[in-house]
Amino acid sequence: AQSVAQPEDQVNVAEGNPLTVKCTYSVSGNPYLFWYVQYPNRGLQFLLKYITGDNLVKGSYGFEAEFNKSQTSFHLKKPSALVSDSALYFCAVRDMSANQGGKLIFGQGTELSVKP
Amino acid sequence: DAMVIQNPRYQVTQFGKPVTLSCSQTLNHNVMYWYQQKSSQAPKLLFHYYDKDFNNEADTPDNFQSRRPNTSFCFLDIRSPGLGDAAMYLCATSTRTSPQPQHFGDGTRLSIL
Numbered sequence: 001a002q003s004v005a006q007p008e009d010q011v012n013v014a015e016g017n018p019l020t021v022k023c024t025y026s027v028s029g030n031p032y033l034f035w036y037v038q039y040p041n042r043g044l045q046f047l048l049k050y051i052t053g054d055n056l057v058k059g060s061y062g063f064e065a066e067f068n069k070s071q072t073s074f075h076l077k078k079p080s081a082l083v084s085d086s087a088l089y090f091c092a093v094r095d096m097s098a099n100q101g102g103k104l105i106f107g108q109g110t111e112l113s114v115k116p
Numbered sequence: 117d118a119m120v121i122q123n124p125r126y127q128v129t130q131f132g133k134p135v136t137l138s139c140s141q142t143l144n145h146n147v148m149y150w151y152q153q154k155s156s157q158a159p160k161l162l163f164h165y166y167d168k169d170f171n172n173e174a175d176t177p178d179n180f181q182s183r184r185p186n187t188s189f190c191f192l193d194i195r196s197p198g199l200g201d202a203a204m205y206l207c208a209t210s211t212r213t214s215p216q217p218q219h220f221g222d223g224t225r226l227s228i229l
Contacts, residue, residue, distance in 0.1 A: 043220035106158035
């Protein structure tokens with residue numbers, strides 16, 4: 001079965017420090033991976049995706065993610081966290097089952113808190 | 117800017133009183149999705165349309181229905197809302213033919229009295 005796991009419910013970081021939000025996946029075949037961010041009372045905003053190619057993917061707001069096939073991971077990173085990065089982050093993989101219309105399988109979410 | 121718009125942003129209804137949530141898009145995407153999200157949990161897919169082809173998730177209650185009269189609009193109907201249906205409802209769109217991200221609206225927060 002295809003799945004996504006975000007092992008940390010919450011990540012706390014001091015402003016200016018690097019941040020990492022972890023994600024591991026389990027799919028058959030090559031994965032299409034996504035990161036989304038959600039601010040309070042807002043929808044999900046797309047940050048970045050991995051489809052193929054370079055394992056280091058750069059996205060919006062200075063975020064990047066590293067695809068690691070051997071570890072089946074797709075961790076989200078940022079070199080220097082901002083207080084405004086505080087939000088809920090979701091990792092997702094596209095469901096590759098037949099006739100699934102591009103469905104996403106989401107991780108359970110990680111609450112990122114950046115303190116001044 | 118092309119976008120996904122959900123109306124209203126906040127909706128209050130009474131227990132058992134039918135309610136309709138709406139979603140419109142200017143992206144001309146052929147796939148539209150409805151999700152239910154409760155208190156910082158992952159969004160739960162209710163159903164999706166690929167053009168006019170309706171696809172219901174196996175565990176979506178019969179109480180939830182949807183209509184897509186044209187490419188731009190999609191509606192979520194809750195026939196008899198219960199207290200457990202209080203949640204954020206998110207609409208999203210995408211193209212099916214390529215691995216592009218889904219684009220989300222800002223949601224409708226539904227409260228049940």
